[in-house]
Amino acid sequence: MTLTLTLRTAPTVPLEADVLSPDRLSGVSALEAAKLTVVHGNQRADLGEFFQVGGAADGELHLTGDLAQVKQIGTGMARGRIVVHGSVGMHLGAGMTGGEIVVEGDAGDWVGPEMSGGRIVVKGNAGHMLGSARRGSQIGVRGGEIVVFGNAGNEVGNGMRRGLIAIGGDAGDFAGVNMLAGTIVVLGRLAWRAGAGMRRGSIISMHPAELLPTFSYACDYAPEFLRVCLRHVRGLGLTIADSHVNGRYQRWCGDGIELNRGEVLILDSAGTASRS
Amino acid sequence: MLVRGVLIEDTFAEAFTMRVARLVITGGTPRWAREAGLKLTGFATSVIGCKCEAGIERELSETETPDGRPGVSVLFLTMDKESLPQQLISRIGQTVLTCPTTACFDGLPDGPDRLPVGKALRVFGDGFQGSKVIGGKRYWRVPVMEGEFLVEETFGMQKGVGGGNFLILARDADAALAAAEAAVDAMANHPGVVLPFPGGVVRSGSKVGSKRYKKMVATTNDAFCPTLRALTESQLPEGVNSVLEIVLDGTDAPAIAAAMRLGIDAACRPGVQAITAGNYGGKLGPHHFHLRRIMGGESQAA
Structure with a gap:
């Protein structure tokens, strides 16, 4: 039996609910869970003031309602599963190391900041700073996977060190900014200044992209690893056409102002990349 | 049998x-x-x-x-x-x-x-x-x-298993080769098994050591060489003039036993007199594939 929490009182200001994690709720009864502390604005409150709690914790957590004002769900999560039947607020899965979070709706800014393992799946859109480093930090995502079926905002994968971010729709400006390694797949369109300051890592685009002048064209080829990667992404639920898997890609190396070991791969049939 | x-x-x-x-x-x-x-x-x-x-x-x-x-x-x-x-x-x-x-x-x-x-x-x-x-x-x-x-x-x-084998004793070289080819075809693509020799077949089965050269770790299996029937302690039945061996390696003993069953069955064709196998008296290798048990349907090696 899973622990179910249904929003009954919508918070008027952001509600910090880092207790909503399978780790924190392990072995906790519904009654005990309702008495756990959350922070509503600058006031402490009981979780039960906002959620109707039922069932029993068995490693899986089901949250229902419009949780766009609920922050920090799944913080530090190491195992188990959270399913959100609705949308969620900022800092979803912050620093998570394992387990899975599935959001049926949209997610706010800062999904999976500095996560190092596990998987976050957002069926709708995600805000800015998806899978990014926190402000002042050099290193972002260190591992794990983030899948967004819709669009994502600016600075996807800022400072990303390892792992996979796959976006079914478009990505905003500065995708992969300051990226250290890892892989970002964008099935929609890449906005401006993708890969700015990247040292290593891969940004893959299925559409033409306007790259910074500090990126240099290398060749057209069919990267073997991309076949494995895209088939994996397909297994995660995103729609990957055979033409994506079998296609040829332009390889652009950058960022020239950094180590220049990063790459932007652009599906060749999408047309010639251009520099801004 | x-x-x-x-x-x-x-x-x-x-x-x-x-x-x-x-x-x-x-x-x-x-x-x-x-x-x-x-x-x-x-x-x-x-x-x-x-x-x-x-x-x-x-x-x-x-x-x-x-x-x-x-x-x-x-x-x-x-x-x-x-x-x-x-x-x-x-x-x-x-x-x-x-x-x-x-x-x-x-x-x-x-x-x-x-x-x-x-x-x-x-x-x-x-x-x-x-x-x-x-x-x-x-x-x-x-x-x-x-x-x-x-x-x-x-x-x-x-851990895997190496050295599963059986020998095809035939009246002549053509019959031995045809039987060996049929056995290899029957075992082809069997999961967990490979036949490491050319075309899956060995014509030069060996014995451990040498009767004459001390440094040789393996020399011809004279007991199964038809040309040496009159010169050595031959194990060849009368009428056998050619022997070919199939060697099987694999991921586990059941896979090898299953493949051996297919291969031996395919090798039992006109011109073949007997199927036997190579061993060291059971003292060296831990996996023993008893031919009659395998052909009786037992998949596990003894």
Whole structure:
């Protein structure tokens, strides 16, 4: 039996609910869970003031309602599963190391900041700073996977060190900014200044992209690893056409102002990349 | 026991515990996957002279490989843990890395030991190589003149079985060869089994040591050489003028036993007088494949 929490009182200001994690709720009864502390604005409150709690914790957590004002769900999560039947607020899965979070709706800014393992799946859109480093930090995502079926905002994968971010729709400006390694797949369109300051890592685009002048064209080829990667992404639920898997890609190396070991791969049939 | 008039002798094949790895090699076309597999498993018939034994297990369709391309799976065996990674690194580096369009993946993801094969091969990239972690596995991208060579960082290793065998005793060389070919065809693509010798067949079965040359670790199995019938303690029944051997290596004893059953059954054809097997009295190898038990339907080696 899973622990179910249904929003009954919508918070008027952001509600910090880092207790909503399978780790924190392990072995906790519904009654005990309702008495756990959350922070509503600058006031402490009981979780039960906002959620109707039922069932029993068995490693899986089901949250229902419009949780766009609920922050920090799944913080530090190491195992188990959270399913959100609705949308969620900022800092979803912050620093998570394992387990899975599935959001049926949209997610706010800062999904999976500095996560190092596990998987976050957002069926709708995600805000800015998806899978990014926190402000002042050099290193972002260190591992794990983030899948967004819709669009994502600016600075996807800022400072990303390892792992996979796959976006079914478009990505905003500065995708992969300051990226250290890892892989970002964008099935929609890449906005401006993708890969700015990247040292290593891969940004893959299925559409033409306007790259910074500090990126240099290398060749057209069919990267073997991309076949494995895209088939994996397909297994995660995103729609990957055979033409994506079998296609040829332009390889652009950058960022020239950094180590220049990063790459932007652009599906060749999408047309010639251009520099801004 | 008779199978279609062929005597199945009451004896057993004696096999050894080895270390095995399974490689999945893919290519742009089946041809290039096969080319790499053939080169990789070349000169890998017997640990006596080659230090390893290997063979193509079966061809793989696009739906069976990590990258969705056609491929082959290869089993690779050595006698000890230490030499398997050495053999894999040198052979993959010379035969798969060099082969157009190919990539090399681990086929034993649950193998208890992990061999850092790709991790060693990556240095061919001279610092330009890069890695990717996809689905929890790390791959190395090694830049080559054609484009990139992709190899998984580690390969699984587990205990396997080497030296399963049976001998086809026939009235002449043509009948022995036809029976051997039928046996190999019947065992082709059997999961978990490879036949490391040319075409799966051995004409020069050996015995341990030498009667004359002290330094030789293996010499001709004179007891089964028809030309020596009058000169040695022959084990050949009257009327047998040619013997061929099938050697089987595999991931486990049940797989070898199952393949032996198919192969022996196929080999029981006109011109074949008996099927027997090679052993050392049961004192050396822990795996004993009793021919009559296998042909009676028992899958487990004794």
